[in-house]
Amino acid sequence: xxxxxxxxxxxxxxxxxxxxxxxxxxxDWSEIQERMLVPLHExxxxxxxxxxxTRLLGLRCGSGLALLMAASRGAAVTGVDTSxxxxxxxxxxxxxxxxxxxxxxxxxxLVDGSPGDAAGPESPAYTLVTVFEPIGCLAGDSEGxxxxxAAALPTAGRGAAVILTGWGPPxxxxxxxxxxxxxxxxxxxxxxxxxxPARRDxxxxxxxxxxxKPDGSGRVACPFGYAxxxxxxRGLLSTGLFDAAIAATDRKxxxxxxxxxxxxxxxxxxxxxxPNVFRYLIARVP
Numbered sequence: 001x002x003x004x005x006x007x008x009x010x011x012x013x014x015x016x017x018x019x020x021x022x023x024x025x026x027x028d029w030s031e032i033q034e035r036m037l038v039p040l041h042e043x044x045x046x047x048x049x050x051x052x053x054t055r056l057l058g059l060r061c062g063s064g065l066a067l068l069m070a071a072s073r074g075a076a077v078t079g080v081d082t083s084x085x086x087x088x089x090x091x092x093x094x095x096x097x098x099x100x101x102x103x104x105x106x107x108x109x110l111v112d113g114s115p116g117d118a119a120g121p122e123s124p125a126y127t128l129v130t131v132f133e134p135i136g137c138l139a140g141d142s143e144g145x146x147x148x149x150a151a152a153l154p155t156a157g158r159g160a161a162v163i164l165t166g167w168g169p170p171x172x173x174x175x176x177x178x179x180x181x182x183x184x185x186x187x188x189x190x191x192x193x194x195x196x197p198a199r200r201d202x203x204x205x206x207x208x209x210x211x212x213k214p215d216g217s218g219r220v221a222c223p224f225g226y227a228x229x230x231x232x233x234r235g236l237l238s239t240g241l242f243d244a245a246i247a248a249t250d251r252k253x254x255x256x257x258x259x260x261x262x263x264x265x266x267x268x269x270x271x272x273x274x275p276n277v278f279r280y281l282i283a284r285v286p
Contacts, residue, residue: 026085030063032235040220041066057126060133064090076107115152125157136166136202149210160285164203168277178261185245203281212283226272
């Protein structure tokens with residue numbers, strides 16, 4: 001089964017329901033779900049020829065898999081996030097307690113806080129800024145990206161590439177039907193965090209508000225594949241997209257209805273497979 005990745009919306013969708021083990025959730029994200037967008041990362045890095053000359057700033061970097069992939073190409077990488085649990089896992093990947101200087105980890109840096117904290121006044125400008133957390137899934141899910149970009153762009157050089165990512169059309173994303181479970185269960189809290197289909201110009205609108213100039217786009221197939229139903233439920237819950245549903249009902253009810261929705265995508269061997277398409281936009285700092 002091809003490994004791929006989803007969004008980790010844990011700290012951006014709203015408050016986390018009580019009694020959620022954040023460390024366990026971060027580990028589920030890292031071990032099950034984060035791989036789901038690997039084809040997207042690879043496509044972007046290949047198109048932009050990411051390598052030793054690249055200084056990359058990853059916003060909402062999660063547990064660091066996309067950073068590690070860029071570092072393995074020789075890029076100097078900096079990741080920014082606000083989740084201590086995710087950053088702890090990113091440090092295990094990028095800053096292990098072994099002798100430094102290996103090609104995959106040279107120049108790696110992780111920041112808990114604002115993108116403005118990622119570079120000092122004497123630091124070289126970033127040549128690439130990435131937001132690999134896809135939008136176009138929840139109502140209002142692009143609103144926080146503008147603030148992130150406003151803080152990050154002063155650290156990027158003129159002409160630097162900025163990567164924005166989003167879900168593709170719902171008719172090409174099998175996971176869309178599963179995500180609708182969250183909306184149904186979250187009612188009446190759905191107004192602030194309900195599922196909505198991705199729109200054609202979502203990414204362009206974000207770029208325009210940030211003062212960026214679009215410079216190309218593309219689509220990448222990113223199927224969500226899981227070993228079994230339990231892995232699928234744990235992986236999807238680790239995204240945080242079902243937090244409002246858990247708060248409105250309870251974890252047991254969400255698990256039950258999510259499992260039922262996933263049965264449609266279960267294959268004879270017990271694995272779960274959901275074809276999806278994600279979109280990326282390349283924009284430039286003027």
